[in-house]
Amino acid sequence: MFVSESINNKNETTMSTMVFKVAVLGGGISGAVCASTLARNGVSVTLFESARGPGGRMSQRREKTEDGKELHFDHGAPFFSVSKPEVMRLVQEWQSRGLVAEWKEKFGSFDFQTLKFDNIEQEGLSKRFVGVPGMNSICKALCNENGVESKFGAGVGRVEWLDDEKLWSLIGVDGQSLGRFKGLVASDKNIVSTRITEVTGRLPPLDLKLLPGLSEKLHNIPVRPCFALMLAFAEPLSTIPVKGFSIKNSKILSSAYCDSSKPDRSTTSERWVLHSTAEYAENIIAQTGLKKPSDATLNKVAEELFQEFQSTEANISQPFFKRAHRWGSAFPDASIAQEEKCVWDRSKRLAICGDFCVSPNVEGAIDSGFAAALRLKDISASSL
Known part of the structure; x- marks a missing residue:
């Protein structure tokens, strides 16, 4: 009994001391603010942006x-x-x-x-x-802050939720693994909106079937x-x-x-x-x-x-x-989460943020990215 309890205690200690890693998808102002805020609060952040540099429409x-x-x-x-x-x-x-x-x-x-x-x-x-x-100077600086690992030219082709491990798995457009993360932030509406299919011919990386309560709101953001x-x-x-x-x-x-x-x-x-x-x-x-x-x-x-x-x-x-x-x-x-400021799934540690959540402008994007970071910061602190 004592041995069993020691092993369980060891496993719990190992789990509690694991680094809380978060993936932020999108290097626009919302994603950059979110990544910077998380890093400043001691959360390990990797930001993925398919373009050659950050900025989005602030490029x-x-x-x-x-x-x-x-x-x-x-x-x-x-x-x-x-x-x-x-x-x-x-x-x-x-x-x-x-x-x-x-x-x-x-x-x-x-x-x-x-x-x-x-x-x-x-x-x-x-x-x-x-x-x-x-205009992109702000995003450049935030994406290069201490604690933020930024990967540009890194398109995410598929995002999977590993239910057994309670982790997010990211796969690149080339089929290669991009890592596993405890938390996920989607700051680009193309990650979830089916409109991207009309442009690329591919399904959006994040399958909305994983979010049955949110899929209608996110399905086709105007x-x-x-x-x-x-x-x-x-x-x-x-x-x-x-x-x-x-x-x-x-x-x-x-x-x-x-x-x-x-x-x-x-x-x-x-x-x-x-x-x-x-x-x-x-x-x-x-x-x-x-x-x-x-x-x-x-x-x-x-x-x-x-x-x-x-x-x-x-x-x-x-x-x-x-x-x-x-x-x-x-x-x-559209503004799909004006009061909440971001779409949040606590059970999967998933935040969706951007100007389409609060208000369709730069201030709305900043506000939403900051709110998403605070949600993940709080849950990362409670997991330690």
Whole structure:
């Protein structure tokens, strides 16, 4: 009896001293905040991102002109605003580290019915934050913090729950094992949404049959597609009275921002990023499908967006660089867990977070990632 009790005690001790390892899927701002918060609280974190670097729609695009000039564009989220105190505390810390700065410029709107700029704000009236020297700087720093092991270019093909061992097993798209983990965070809606099947032809990595109580909510998260147009001009567009504006009464354009006017950006050229309306993007996708768009399609989109930009009658010159990019599913059109801030399954130690949980913006993504980290931090502490 004594021997048996000793063995059981030894096994319990071994289990209690095992490192609580968590896998975070997705290197956008939600996943990066979650991974960083967990690591700061002593949890072992491995972050997997299929892209070459972190950022998601906070990525910075690097382009080269025909003559070899290098250009940078924040072609996803142009900036973010903050209203919640807990998110502001994080942003203030990032400011103190030189990762974030205020974008203090005039903003307004343009009405295609009147062909006039209006609602022009005073400089710095509303606080708009940007990453410096690029929007992806925040995610880069968080993914490289002590305690976070980041693996880029590491696509997860399948996620399995090992019921006997109460562990998550990750398998890469190449069929190789990526490890086993006590906790799992899915910060990319493509991990769970069946919409990814239309793009890749593969099922989402996380089988929603594992989450019968949540599958209806997660099955097909609605999104708003968008095309971004990146433009570079040799001379400033001096006839435009603002550095960023929303657009009213256009079926093609929704907004335009002068990327080179942000803090710590190169001013050797004036660079603008235009975003299409969801309606325009949906029409193009209906014609061409969700597969990666062809060069011909992107060239057509670039020309149509630029022509609409010229229609503002702001005497816009020809750019020396012009390229379109499609965001097929980056902008969510729903908030599925506003009060909880993340989708949580305690029995499987699984959190699903992102802007589609709280609010479809950068602040919502930060808030959701932080909430997911706190859930896993608490359960990791109780398991010790």
